[in-house]
Amino acid sequence: MAEMAEASSDATRIAAEARGRVRFEEEALALADQVYSVARHLAGSREEAEDLVQETYARAFRSWRSFQPGTNLRAWLLRILTNLNIDRGRRQQRAPQMQALEANDYFLYDKLAQNDGATDEERVVERLSQDDIVSALSAVPHDFRDVIVLVDIGDFSYQDAAQILDIPIGTVMSRLHRGRRILKRELAESVAEDVR
Amino acid sequence: MTEAHDDPCAHCEEMMQPYLDHMLSDDEMQEAEMHLDECAWCRKRYRFEESLRRYVRQAVNEPMPAELKLKLAALRIPLE
Numbered sequence: 440m441a442e443m444a445e446a447s448s449d450a451t452r453i454a455a456e457a458r459g460r461v462r463f464e465e466e467a468l469a470l471a472d473q474v475y476s477v478a479r480h481l482a483g484s485r486e487e488a489e490d491l492v493q494e495t496y497a498r499a500f501r502s503w504r505s506f507q508p509g510t511n512l513r514a515w516l517l518r519i520l521t522n523l524n525i526d527r528g529r530r531q532q533r534a535p536q537m538q539a540l541e542a543n544d545y546f547l548y549d550k551l552a553q554n555d556g557a558t559d560e561e562r563v564v565e566r567l568s569q570d571d572i573v574s575a576l577s578a579v580p581h582d583f584r585d586v587i588v589l590v591d592i593g594d595f596s597y598q599d600a601a602q603i604l605d606i607p608i609g610t611v612m613s614r615l616h617r618g619r620r621i622l623k624r625e626l627a628e629s630v631a632e633d634v635r
Numbered sequence: 636m637t638e639a640h641d642d643p644c645a646h647c648e649e650m651m652q653p654y655l656d657h658m659l660s661d662d663e664m665q666e667a668e669m670h671l672d673e674c675a676w677c678r679k680r681y682r683f684e685e686s687l688r689r690y691v692r693q694a695v696n697e698p699m700p701a702e703l704k705l706k707l708a709a710l711r712i713p714l715e
Contacts, residue, residue, distance in 0.1 A: 457714055464711045471707055475699035489703050496707045545648075548683040560683035564690040572694040590656065592692055597658060616652050622691075 463503045467496065470513050477593040478520055480576055481585060495520040514599045521585065521603055547623040550630055567626055575625035583618030586611050591619075643670055647677045655685060 475492050482488040498519055499506075506515050551563045579587065589600040590611075597615075601608040650667045653659050659667060671678050 460712070461714070468704075468707060468711075471704060472699050475703065476696055479697050480695055485697075489700070492699075492703065493706055493710065497710050500710055500712050545680050545683075547687070548680060560679055561686045563683065564686045567690065567694075569694045572691055576691070576695060591688055592695060597656070612653075612658075615656075619652065623687075 459508075460503055463506065463508075464500060466512055467499055467503075467516060470516060471496070473513060473593070474516050474520065477517060477588055480588045480592060481521065481524055483577070491520055491523055494523050498523070511599060513593075514595065514603055517589070517593065517595075518603045518605075547627045547630075550627045566630065571626060571629040575622055575629055578625045579618055579621050583614050583621055586614045587618045587622060590615055644674065644677055647671070647674065648680075651677075651681060651684060655681070655688065 471492070474495070475488065478492050478495075479485065479488040482491050495516060499516055506512065548560070548563065551566050576584065576587070585604055586600055589595045589603060590597065595603065597608050597611045601611045604611070606614075647667065647670050650659060650663060654664070654667045671681060
């Protein structure tokens with residue numbers, strides 16, 4: 440009798456676990472588009488991004504038990520992805536810390552408005568082409584780009600970005616500020632090139 | 636920090652990033668908005684920054700290839 444009860448509670452446990460796993464996999468797959476859109480710009484190329492996303496999902500499906508239900512699954516997946524990206528050794532290079540930056544946050548606006556004559560803030564950005572933006576973003580050093588991609592493209596909070604990258608929140612903020620300036624400088628350079 | 640307070644526009648610039656990220660405290664938010672209400676210069680630049688971010692986000696958005704979606708689904712662990 441006791442054995443039968445034990446066997447049936449085992450079966451219940453196994454069934455519950457299977458249901459939990461299927462639910463986890465479905466929830467993770469439903470986030471794949473969002474994971475890819477972030478991965479695309481964390482990685483150096485489309486191919487690398489695809490590899491990374493596949494590796495991330497393979498690992499996530501294997502270690503689904505370590506995900507705590509009710510916490511942020513998208514952040515958990517991105518954490519795996521950024522760790523894999525770091526493991527690939529692409530982060531051996533250190534970001535140049537002492538690059539000269541423009542004096543304020545507004546030089547890109549000034550430059551665009553000056554070249555265009557138009558001063559409407561929303562119209563002025565349209566002078567930048569999609570290619571300009573994609574290549575300017577890829578020119579931002581990794582450490583800075585990662586936070587821009589997570590916060591500005593992935594819509595993660597500073598807190599989530601700090602957890603994903605395993606860095607203090609203050610570092611997220613300073614890299615974000617600096618990274619956005621670097622991005623704007625790159626964009627301003629692409630405007631200068633277009634004009635020539 | 637103290638220097639920035641002498642020039643309200645410089646302080647406003649300092650608050651711009653956290654403002655746009657919704658990371659300011661209520662008091663700081665109010666302070667930034669008060670300044671934006673009366674300063675067309677900063678308002679213009681805040682609006683530019685906001686449009687730029689939206690524009691960048693749209694420009695870099697790349698849909699996931701359909702085959703990748705299938706490959707990911709194939710990675711699921713089959714039920715025993």
